[in-house]
Amino acid sequence: MKKATVIVVALALWIGVSAGAGSAAGGGVPKVLTLGSLSKVYEPVPFNHSGHVSMAGGCSDCHHQHGSTQVQACSECHRIDPSAFKKNVNVSRLKPCGDCHPASARAEDVGRPGLMAAYHQACFKCHRGEVGSVGKDPKGCTEMCHVPKEQAKLEEKK
């Protein structure tokens, strides 16, 4: 009996830990995201989210809502309401990039890059060495991430 209990408890712990580790509160970790909201010149970009999750040190490397030098002020997202001081967080999950970064940058808010810039700056943090040598390598943008729309159409026809 004791052995079974231990196994069950261990299993439960393992499931709980892995579930907790892998997910943001309230949902599962997306495996692959298709970034297509800005798609104009290029096809939507498939992004291996779960691959990056396992590589990254923590969520806040990219989801820089807290604890990083890039966020401007708490009040950007939070309201401090004296009546419910402890429960005054009005969002409680990791936000996707597009929730804070507008589709095109606004001149009134110089500290907040547009969505395209935010995507690229997040990627370039680590990938600048390859993609960042875009200026040296003729393949550049299309090597790692982008498929031009005309090329996709051509390939479709084949």
Next chain:
Amino acid sequence: MKEDIFVKEESFPARFTDKLLMGMPLSEYARALITPFNVVAMILLCIGFPLIGIRFAKGLAAVTHASNEYPWSILLGWGLFAGVPLSATGYVMATAVYILGYKRYHSLVRLGVLTGFMGYLFAVIYLLIDIGRPWRIYYPMAVSYGPTSVLFLVAWHVATYLTVQLLEFSPAILEWINARRSRKWAILITIGMTVGGVILSTLHQSALGALFLLAPGKLHPLWYSAFIPVFAFISSIYGGLCMVIAVSTVAAKWLRERADRNFLDNLDPLTVGLGKAACIVLFVFFALRLIGVAHDDNWALLGTPYGFWWLTEVLLFILVPGVILTVGVKRSSARIVRWGAFTALAGIILNRLNVSILMFNWNLPNHFRDIVPPAREVFIVLSIITFHILLFRWILNRMPVLREHPDYPEEHG
């Protein structure tokens, strides 16, 4: 033959050919035109004038290497920046004779005024070729004012001063065409025109230097100074004096038969006198250049290659001419003074070319390659110089500049 020019003919056509052909029948005049000098001049004109046509048909890129880093080339470097101080002859001689009262230089005044007038006229011609839209050359005067610009001042002054010099020279023209009453009026306004001319000249001669105040980082520090306007003005004074010496020397040698005894006999002592004045101003200018280096504490730069070039310009082309002029004056030798004058003029041309082209943007890569003008531009400049000389000679041959008109004896202004 000299007297024939002033014989009044009865009919207008006869008078017309008399004035233009200097009293010779057409066939004789045409034959007299064929001289080695004229042949060479014609060749240069035949090369240069079509090139000017190409400039207007195809744009500046067809005849210059003017670029985005070097917008100004020898068309302006020679025609405007070197040409204008050499055209200071008018205000310098008029001041000497009419304002400071050196009456004995009277025989040289008209020559000085004519040289100056022609110099400014041709500066305008060089400008018309060089600026992008020559048909708009009057815009700074009439259409849109940019009074923060030193070039605005230059534009206004060149236009006004050209008029002033034309009026100062008009007595000679009016005597030539025997317009008595107009001539009397023209003589009356001489002193006013002279004062106006000095004021205008002070400002625009210094303005040609002040243009470069706006580009402190682009002109080599040995040539850039807060005192550039003063340098330009002072060098124009001795430039004018030396140019009068030079032009009178050439005229006395090649146009001897157009000059009268008063001019020829007094030329040598007058030359020495002009040399004395030029010498003083030259030494002042030399001291000013030293002050310019001291003011910015640039002595260390004299050891650099550009520093050696500066020393060449200042020692060889300012100090040495000063010494030559001093020797000439001390020995009352017009010949030595003339040597000094010609070297001083070379120094002015060198200085203005340095400031406007050679030492401008000295720090850019490929500097010395980029400032070399194409042969086309050189021929354009040579042909305009030729035209200038030919026009000058045409006037000296016909109008009472080197001599007095017998109907109008010398009057003291």
Next chain:
Amino acid sequence: MADNPRKGALGDGIREGERTVKENGEGERGTLSRRQVLQTLAAAGGAALIGASAEVFAENRISGWPDRKGMLTDLTECVGCRTCEKACNQANRLPEPEVPFDEKSVFEKKRRPTASAYTVVNRYANPKSSDKPFYRKVQCNHCNEPGCAAACPVRAYTKTPEGAVLYNKDVCFGCRYCMVACPFYVPAYDYESALDPRIVKCTLCHERVKNGGMPACAEACPAGTITFGKREDLIKLARNRIRKNPDRYIDHIYGEYEVGGTSWMYISGIPFDRMDFPANLVEKPLVEQTKGFLSAVPLVLTIWPALLGMCYAATRNKEGKE
């Protein structure tokens, strides 16, 4: 003349005039007494000088157009993709370049804006890491007090309230003095044209900005290198970035004060002079460089007639007595 100590520098003229004043209280007609001369000069010179000295105290940090916009270029973000060049070319309907915009071999030589390219990007080596070079975007910096505007004799340049410095080809007559004046070597001239030669430079997409939009290059930049906004906000943003990442940036905002301040500002990871930014630019606007000379114009116009008139009268007087 030297042996008689009573004679003045101008000969007998002045002394004669003085004696005349003493005898009958006023100068003879045609002569000027020394007192009269000095009084005239003092009045003329004084009047002119008072005008000149007021200028010395004039404010020379002009703050007109407080809402003017600017651009902050973070050179640590630029990856040299040349999308900005392409966007500029298309937005301004410039001719197609000979070398396409995705061609990277152009970086082997340093380029500059030309009559058919308002902006270019140049590459510079990164001493710390050879596969992450730095890039610099070159275009008109839209200075607060532009040297080109100060230089132009026909006022072809205007500083607009939106921040852009605009060129008006309808008054330009092609003197090219603005090209001499610009400390950043920006204006390009279309020398190839015979009938319509003109200056070519970045316009900060003035029409777009006036209609509430953003310049094409800023909008197109994928890496967020170029930020468009109010100049004051951009300076604060730049200071913030430098403060939060002191290892990443050189502690200098290029364009904040250079030649009086420019609309286009830069922050960088390597010293600016290593990227061909003109170094040692003065902090005062270029227009101040020629103000001194131009202020002398009314002085000469006032003093010279009196000075020359005095010389003339003195020499005439001297002749009269001989």
